[in-house]
Amino acid sequence: xxxxxxxxxxxWKGPAPWYFVTVPFEQSxxxxxxxxxxxxxxGVIPAQVQIGSTTWSTSLIPKDGLYLVxxxxxxxxxxxxxxxxxxxxQLVIGQ
Numbered sequence: 001x002x003x004x005x006x007x008x009x010x011x012w013k014g015p016a017p018w019y020f021v022t023v024p025f026e027q028s029x030x031x032x033x034x035x036x037x038x039x040x041x042x043g044v045i046p047a048q049v050q051i052g053s054t055t056w057s058t059s060l061i062p063k064d065g066l067y068l069v070x071x072x073x074x075x076x077x078x079x080x081x082x083x084x085x086x087x088x089x090q091l092v093i094g095q
Contacts, residue, residue, distance in 0.1 A: 001031075001034060001092070001093040001094065002091065002093075003023070003031075003089075003091045004088070004089070004090050005023065005027055005088075005089055005091070006087065007022055007023075007086065007087065007089065008021065008084055008085065008086050009021055009071055009076075009081055009083055009084065009087060010022070010083060010084075018070055019071040019072075020068040020070055021069045021071060022063075022066055022068055023066055023068070023091070024066075025065075025066065027067075028065065028066040028067050031045060031060065032065075037094075038093055043061075044060060044061055044062070045059060045060040045062075045094075046060075046093075046094060047059065047060050047094070048091075048092040049069055049089060049090070049092075050089070050090040051071075051079050051088065052078075052079045052087075052088075053079075054079050058070055058072075069091065071087075
């Protein structure tokens with residue numbers, strides 16, 4: 001299952017600060033429909049993500065009926081990304 005979408009990078013200032021892109025509603029609903037088949041616990045979904053020329057494996061995090069794509073510092077540095085930047089994401093579920 002592969003998705004392509006665009007979204008802004010946003011910063012969560014919680015106890016463990018992190019950067020994310022939110023998966024849009026329609027794609028989140030499609031992921032939720034297969035979540036039971038691909039999750040490995042706690043509702044997180046394994047995925048392969050590509051932004052620009054950088055590809056990595058991560059876990060999507062469920063939040064408020066949507067999913068969040070965590071954007072680690074090495075990815076932000078490699079692609080020269082900052083909070084608020086719009087990014088094109090290719091997401092492959094179950095990788």
